Amino acid sequence: MQFEPLFGIHAVSTALKRDAERIQRILVMKGRHDSKMQRLIEAALDQGIEVEQAGKRDLEELVKGAVHQGIVALCKPIQTYNEKFLDQLLDNQQESPLLLILDGVTDPHNLGACLRTADAAGVQAVIAPKDKSAPLNATAAKVACGAAEAIPYVLVTNLARTLKSLQERGIWITGTAGETDLDIYSANLTGPMALVMGAEGQGMRRLTRENCDQLVKIPMAGEVSSLNVSVATGICLFEAVRQRS
Numbered sequence: 001m002q003f004e005p006l007f008g009i010h011a012v013s014t015a016l017k018r019d020a021e022r023i024q025r026i027l028v029m030k031g032r033h034d035s036k037m038q039r040l041i042e043a044a045l046d047q048g049i050e051v052e053q054a055g056k057r058d059l060e061e062l063v064k065g066a067v068h069q070g071i072v073a074l075c076k077p078i079q080t081y082n083e084k085f086l087d088q089l090l091d092n093q094q095e096s097p098l099l100l101i102l103d104g105v106t107d108p109h110n111l112g113a114c115l116r117t118a119d120a121a122g123v124q125a126v127i128a129p130k131d132k133s134a135p136l137n138a139t140a141a142k143v144a145c146g147a148a149e150a151i152p153y154v155l156v157t158n159l160a161r162t163l164k165s166l167q168e169r170g171i172w173i174t175g176t177a178g179e180t181d182l183d184i185y186s187a188n189l190t191g192p193m194a195l196v197m198g199a200e201g202q203g204m205r206r207l208t209r210e211n212c213d214q215l216v217k218i219p220m221a222g223e224v225s226s227l228n229v230s231v232a233t234g235i236c237l238f239e240a241v242r243q244r245s
Contacts, residue, residue: 005138006075007059007068013040014146015073020047022075022149027054027062029070037070066142078136081125081154083162089125089152090169097171097192098240102128103159103208104199105229108135111153112143113230114197119147121237126151127194129159163211166194175204175212176236178226187216189240197233200226 003024006015015023026044028037030053044051059068090097100118105111111134118126133155134140141148156162163173174189175196189195196212198204209215218227218235227235 002077003074004077005062006073006141007063007066007071007138008142008145009036009040009069009071010145011142011148012071012073013043015075015149016040016043016047016049018146018149019078020049022078023049024074024076025050025052027052027059027072027074029054029056029059029068032070040071063138066139078141078148078153080136081152083154083156083165085152086125086127086154086156086162087165093124096244097169097194098123098237098244099166099171099194100126100233100237101159101163101194101196102126102133102229103196103204104129104132104202105197106132106134106199108137108140109143110134110200110228110230111136112140112145112148114233115140115144115147115151115153117230117234117237119144119151121234121241123151123237125154127154127156127159127162130155130157160207160211163194163196163208167211167213172214173212175209175215176217176232177203177209177215178217180215180217182214182216183219184216184236184239185219187214189216189236189243191244193240195233195236195240197229197236200229 100123136153171192
């Protein structure tokens, strides 16, 4: 099995708490002896995980120059899920579902940021098409700061079919589009809902747009015509959280 590097204090700490079985071993930079790192090392050893000292250059090679904060865990790949899992999740859902759908978001940094925001907003799952979507790799996990292990990332074969299946469950599909007249503060974002965010620049694909129940936009006051997808996701999700509470 090929192991992936998971790096950063918070990401490794969350993996130890939530999914320690993924971790094969942990590499800690030589000379790093602060209390935060020591607690991580002790937590790993308590769970029978091997901890080794490594040079700074060795760690940098593993993470391809990213900021590792002196710690890298070699892990089994983070689990992703499929349509069957999504059906089971919704069948057992006790509260009104709030889902996030990413249509064409291919940057792992944006995926990680969206996962982090979705987890904070209480989203039950993040859904994306298998094709042309960002992989749930080490970069996404680092940016997600532990949310990649906490919130299911569901990859579906046919997004349009999934949207129709959600609608059959009574879940309202709210897409985001700059050309609509309805802004998020005027729209009804309560009740069972899936928020669809499209790729930066291109937005949602045509078929995705056609399967939305309503289209909303974030009102923009300045010269900038659009926001980073993870920023826009945060604004929309927390307006939904405000309305739902």
